[in-house]
Amino acid sequence: xxxxxxxxxxxxxxxxxxxxxxxxxxxxxxxxxxxxxxxxxxxxxxxxxxxxxxxxxxxxxxxxxxxxxxxxxxxxxxxxxxxxxxxxxxxxxxxxxxxxxxxxxxxxxxxxxxxxxxxxxxxxxxxxxxxxxxxxx
Numbered sequence: 001x002x003x004x005x006x007x008x009x010x011x012x013x014x015x016x017x018x019x020x021x022x023x024x025x026x027x028x029x030x031x032x033x034x035x036x037x038x039x040x041x042x043x044x045x046x047x048x049x050x051x052x053x054x055x056x057x058x059x060x061x062x063x064x065x066x067x068x069x070x071x072x073x074x075x076x077x078x079x080x081x082x083x084x085x086x087x088x089x090x091x092x093x094x095x096x097x098x099x100x101x102x103x104x105x106x107x108x109x110x111x112x113x114x115x116x117x118x119x120x121x122x123x124x125x126x127x128x129x130x131x132x133x134x135x136x137x
Contacts, residue, residue: 003045003046004044004045004046004047005044005046005047007047008044008045008046008047008048008049009044011044011049012042012043012044012049013042015042015049016041016042019041019042020063020065020096021100022063022065022096022099022100022103023041023051023052023063023099025099025100025103026052026063026099026103026106026107026110027039027041027052029103029104029107029108029111030052030107030110030111034107034111035111035112035115036115037054037056037057037111037114037115038054038055038056039052039053039054039061039114040052040053040054040055043055043060045060045084045087045089046083046084046087048080048083048084050062050084050089051063052110054114056119057090057114057117057118057119057120058088058089058090058120059089059090059091059092059113059114059117060084060089060090060091060092061092061094061110062077062091062092062093062094063094063095063096063099064077064093064094064095064096065096077093081093088120090117092110092113094106094110
């Protein structure tokens with residue numbers, strides 16, 4: 001069963017080729033299954049696209065540039081994070097400035113966090129529709 005909308009899939013495909021500098025730098029450290037942890041870049045989930053996703057631990061990593069502090073973005077990000085949590089996905093938000101300051105340290109922290117995180121329970125890994133309805137029952 002698909003766990004994303006067709007709009008999110010199209011947006012993810014576009015975003016994969018137009019990643020920001022902090023995203024590119026971080027992806028270069030996260031790719032290749034470091035410490036046995038697999039990450040996906042620009043992963044569609046529901047109506048959203050997650051910057052980096054560790055599916056085995058259901059952890060989303062979002063790199064937040066300055067735009068995330070402006071206008072309605074904080075409210076939108078909060079709503080998005082709430083939806084992801086209801087799907088059993090933990091969200092890590094990292095300022096883009098931190099990635100630019102020390103990409104190796106940020107990548108190492110993310111990798112270790114994901115490697116040490118317990119696997120999700122079966123309830124958290126339930127199949128969901130693009131609208132977020134739970135069909136596991």
